[in-house]
Amino acid sequence: MNQPVLEARDLSKTFASGAERIAVFSGLSVSLAAGQSLALMGRSGSGKSTLLNLFCGLERPDNGVITLLGERFDYREAGAAGQQEKRWARLRRRQIGVMFQEANLMPALSLLDNVRLRARLAEQPLEQCQTWLERLGIGELAERYPDQVSGGQRQRAALAMVFAMNPDLILADEPTGSLDRRTAEEVTAELFRLQAETGVALVLATHDPELAEQCQVTLDLAHGNQAGPAP
Numbered sequence: 001m002n003q004p005v006l007e008a009r010d011l012s013k014t015f016a017s018g019a020e021r022i023a024v025f026s027g028l029s030v031s032l033a034a035g036q037s038l039a040l041m042g043r044s045g046s047g048k049s050t051l052l053n054l055f056c057g058l059e060r061p062d063n064g065v066i067t068l069l070g071e072r073f074d075y076r077e078a079g080a081a082g083q084q085e086k087r088w089a090r091l092r093r094r095q096i097g098v099m100f101q102e103a104n105l106m107p108a109l110s111l112l113d114n115v116r117l118r119a120r121l122a123e124q125p126l127e128q129c130q131t132w133l134e135r136l137g138i139g140e141l142a143e144r145y146p147d148q149v150s151g152g153q154r155q156r157a158a159l160a161m162v163f164a165m166n167p168d169l170i171l172a173d174e175p176t177g178s179l180d181r182r183t184a185e186e187v188t189a190e191l192f193r194l195q196a197e198t199g200v201a202l203v204l205a206t207h208d209p210e211l212a213e214q215c216q217v218t219l220d221l222a223h224g225n226q227a228g229p230a231p
């Protein structure tokens, strides 16, 4: 079997709350292959965003090991933290595409320049950037600024940014949470269409069971903590 894109083993995470520590999850294991999609479900506060942050190195687990694209991150190794931060930063720049509820576009740049900036950081060719906007149905808006387009069009531009970096993994945190139902469905359809076409692995945090159903695997953070193919 091919090596998984993402493998997490026995992850635990707590946060300080006054003098106590609150456990968000413990003993969580998950595995995701290229082209697979995983939905993270769970009520507000169950730890979906925290888990996405662990998967891109913006938070550290208290325990457990994450292997991403063959790179192993184990914070128990003495003196490893600084060197692991550098490796995470490189992965975030080149191989992990991140999407949030609100499109994180630079307001002073046109949609096309936002896509170009992301592609440049990922060391991808800039010639494809206009094509990505066209594939997402907003080619004619390329020279507009983010505040001159609708929320749905901004999320399409955010999708163009993510795909223009040719990532191996997309982490999407409620990517359609700020859109009306119909626009959300359109943007979601584009996300799954391009994910299938490119074979990128996808982790999607959502409250929406209908959206979760479109993913191949669901991890419900409120009920259990194992997902993915058997090791």
Ligand SMILES: Nc1ncnc2c1ncn2[C@@H]1O[C@H](COP(=O)(O)OP(=O)(O)OP(=O)(O)O)[C@@H](O)[C@H]1O
Pocket (backbone or CB within 6 Å): 015, 016, 024, 042, 043, 044, 045, 046, 047, 048, 049, 050, 051
């Ligand atoms: N930096 C932090 N310091 C302390 N507690 C935190 C921190 N980040 C998250 N938490 C807590 O960890 C728990 C999980 O939060 P998280 O944001 O991951 O949940 P979520 O499932 O993404 O919620 P939502 O659906 O509302 O976005 C919550 O109880 C939250 O208050």
